[in-house]
Amino acid sequence: MEATIASVVLAACVAAVSGTLSASYQQTAVRGNTATAIALGEQLMEEIAAKPLDVPSGTTDKPGWSAGQVDRRLYDNVSDYHGYSDYGSSVSTPNGSAADLSDGGSYVRTVSVQNNAIPPALVGNGTASDFVLVTVTVTMPHGQATSLSKLFTRVTMVR
């Protein structure tokens, strides 16, 4: 009886300590995953930020992801990225090759482009179609997701 009680107490202690350590390890892993996910998200967001809302006058708007174009090197405006998705293990680089940026885990990047995303404070004072909200979501190995959002506005830029 005494031995049984001792065993139960010992097992409970071991389970408690193991649970704590496991949670600690998982937290560490998630932190590393988040850093990788943010880097992946920022890369794609910066790439989108380089694109205009409208293609320059005199040029033809090329199809985007929604129209079946999966090669994002051919995207020429922000809307082309709507619905875009890829895996961190095979991110295509500008020369067409794929780079494994997954750091051993499974990451999925997806893009959402929301048109007419005028901030509430500007409703009535601005044109809704001049605002586009882009959200890049990166799903991490343990199922968590992190999102980066950026609001783009329509401006005329001359180089």
Place this chain on the structure above:
Amino acid sequence: MTTHGRTSLADLQPRDSRAAVSRAIARRRAFGPRAGGAAAARARAGFTLMELTMGMMITGLVMAATAGLMTAVGQGWQQSESADSNASAASQVHLRLQRILKGARQIGYYRAGSISGAAGFNAAVLFWKDDVNQDGKLQNAELAVIGFQDGGDPQDAQTLRLYQIVKSSVQPDVNAEVDPTDYYKKLYEGAFFTQFMGRPDVAYTVISAGVTAAEFYKSDASTTVRPEFHYVLKLRRGSGTETEYGTAAERVATTLPVSQR
């Protein structure tokens, strides 16, 4: 009074005979105070050899388990620290490159290099880092180069570097226009890149150490509003490497020269 078969001297009554006292004294002298009975001796003794052995074995097992746990915790901490350090180092590389490249006015000549090391030359890019005097013209002091240095240079080998003309330069052409006839064209010439890197007043600062390979790309055209600069880096991580990919879009790009359209 007799308790558990043992007789003490205090228990002896005056009416006991001298013989009884003598027997008790002799008994104590012969067998000591515990010689009253085997059962009592066992009841008052410590653990048996078997119990001690078992106890020591269990203690040993618990200690071994604890040691294993502590070792695992220690390794976990080390790995955690290493992971944090790696993530921090990678973030710093991105931040530094982004800060430098987003403010660039024009990205000129570049060598792609190779992430696999197959190119035979190191990745590098020459760019107009800023129009410091706001005159819209390109002066030598406004140029910079980001370049990867492999193991060829024993000093600061495997580093990503930023080359610039030092502020204390006494060269006469520091603030001279690169080419009065065409402000930007020279920026795209390989010969000018070599000439710039050969200047005696050019020095570098290390953007990141532990870079084992680098590959650069540029995306620009006459219809491009914001040129993109892409970089793929292999960073050393313990005994392996980790690939980092980043993009920087120029926020204040100047007009692309006719020769580059």
